[in-house]
Amino acid sequence: MPRATPSDRLPKLLDAAAGAFVEHGFHRTQMDDIAERLGVSKGTVYRAVDSKEALFAAVIEWADDPDGIPATGIDASSDVALVAGRVAGDLATAVAALELTSIVGGRKRLGAVDGFGVEVERITSGLFGVMRNRRTSVMVLDRCAGEIPELGAVWFGDGRYALVDLWHGYLELRSKQMAAKVDHSILARTIVEIITIWAVKMPWDPAPRPYPDDTSTACATMVRNLVTGVPR
Known part of the structure; x- marks a missing residue:
């Protein structure tokens, strides 16, 4: 399970992930690409989300409505x-x-x-x-x-x-x-x-x-x- 991440960082994570998915596509995007856009380590990204699939789903669900991100953090389905x-x-x-x-x-x-x-x-x-x-x-x-x-x-x-x-x-x-x-x-x-x-x-x-x-x-x-x- 990912550890809790400060809520103010999650919209920035979703923005960075969205930019990476648009630039590289789903398969070619790596967690390193997203971490680089944020200026953090890959481990920091994994503290917020379990997998690239779950992060992709979170982008689809909440990137346009960051206020809707659950208080518990990004726990989107990877489906x-x-x-x-x-x-x-x-x-x-x-x-x-x-x-x-x-x-x-x-x-x-x-x-x-x-x-x-x-x-x-x-x-x-x-x-x-x-x-x-x-x-x-x-x-x-x-x-x-x-x-x-x-x-x-x-x-x-x-x-x-x-x-x-x-x-x-x-x-x-x-x-x-x-x-x-x-x-x-x-x-x-x-x-x-x-x-x-x-x-x-x-x-x-x-x-x-x-x-x-x-x-x-x-x-x-x-x-x-x-x-x-x-x-x-």
């Missing part, structure tokens, strides 16, 4: 697929609160083209917020899921593609109001990727360039133009 499933479930619950879900499920009607554009922006901004709130978990899962078969099946099946399917259903419902007649499955995947890039991946750029402060608005405008047509 990474189980933890990934919880993240996918959290995303699904958050997305269920967005208008996108109610529109597809309830087949809500909206006739005006201007109203359609506003609706697209509102949905995009909502999903942007959901993804931004879990940006570390999503980034680490996206980077590492391909290395762990059981993790990939959970994340890309229940996580990423669930969002694609929701957008696909929405676009099918709104097809008559769309400016371009394009393959809705491709457009849905493109929209999810755009939101993921702006909400999740952009903050991880190794050499970031300046972007608008309100990236949510910029992303929403981009998706609106993609779906409804760029204003003349």
Whole structure:
């Protein structure tokens, strides 16, 4: 069992671990890499967590919510697929609160083209917020899921593609109001990727360039133009 670690050090440990997993992937990341990022010995890391698997699971579960780390310290399950499933479930619950879900499920009607554009922006901004709130978990899962078969099946099946399917259903419902007649499955995947890039991946750029402060608005405008047509 790991020994107790001061609570103020645990968020720094999770940040360092997340950075290492994003840079190296799961298999190539060593505890030495994480210790080096923290400026401590590997033994210090092992005093906080039993294994790399448990640390990976802890990153997925708490890196975006360090206040949620138990008072007893990092005691996450090393079952990474189980933890990934919880993240996918959290995303699904958050997305269920967005208008996108109610529109597809309830087949809500909206006739005006201007109203359609506003609706697209509102949905995009909502999903942007959901993804931004879990940006570390999503980034680490996206980077590492391909290395762990059981993790990939959970994340890309229940996580990423669930969002694609929701957008696909929405676009099918709104097809008559769309400016371009394009393959809705491709457009849905493109929209999810755009939101993921702006909400999740952009903050991880190794050499970031300046972007608008309100990236949510910029992303929403981009998706609106993609779906409804760029204003003349």
